[in-house]
Amino acid sequence: MTTPSARQAILDRVRAATRADANAYADIPRNYTRRGTLDTSARLRLMTERLLEYGAEVVESSTADLSAIIASQLQSSGRQTFVAPIATPSDWLAPNIHWKLDNDLSFDQIERCDGVLTASFAGVADSGTIVLHHLSTEGRRVLTLLPDFHLCILRASDVVETLPEYFARFTVAPRLATYISGPSATADIEMTRIKGVHGPRFLSVIIVRDDL
Structure with a gap:
């Protein structure tokens, strides 16, 4: 008889302890706010306000003007070398x-880029958070960690008001998700705000509105 590993023993105990309560999950009270009340304009206005408060740059674009707005934002950034996911629209x-398209670029190659261009999965207006699920147009997580500048495309139709509404957008949890609330910054060290510690120092967001 094989003795179970410590890891397996712990997992078995967790399963045994939670199995009896599994059927009661649906009966757990959910009295928190699960759906927002803002209309589309107010929701996008709140998303923009939050991003600006965090120090991000925000511009709006129509679908037709998106290519031109992207080019304008890249040019105004003063940066020349950008990395993008391999499935980025041409x-x-x-x-x-x-451009350096990420066909399994090395960390060193990515770090040498001045910035990154990606799409996004969703935005949460209540907290001003952009979420990446690292799908084909969002790229690997490392793409949005090493470059100093991130230009992110966020479609207005993907902006929800509350976090529960974001979770309701998918039935299977993503293998990896990145939550971005403004440019990277921390004040953990002697309460001095330092930018770029764990991601880009500069975040620019283009909100694409189908109604423009």
Whole structure:
């Protein structure tokens, strides 16, 4: 008889302790706010206000003007070399920019880039949070950690008001999700705010509105 490993023994005990309560999960009271009350304009206005409070740059665009707005934002950033997910739409890849598409680039190659361009999965207006599920147009997580500048495309139709509404957008949890609330910054060390400790120092967001 094989003696179970310590890890397996712990997992068995957890399963035994939670099995009896599994059927009661649906009966747990959920008295918290699960759906927002803002209309589309107010929801997007709140999302923009939160992002600006965090120090991000925010511009709006119509679907038709998106390529031109992306090119304008990249040019105004003063940066020349950008990395992007391999599935990035070709019309997002503005001319006069040196592009590196992430076909398994090394960390060193990514770090040498001035910035990154990605899409996003959703936005949560209540907290001003952009969520990446690292799908084909959002890229690997490392892409949004190493470069100093992140230009993120957020569609207005993907902006919800509350966190529960974001979770309601999918039935299977993503293998990996990144939650971005403004440029990277921390004040953990002697209460001095330092930017870029665990991600880009600069965040620019283009909110794409189908109604413009």
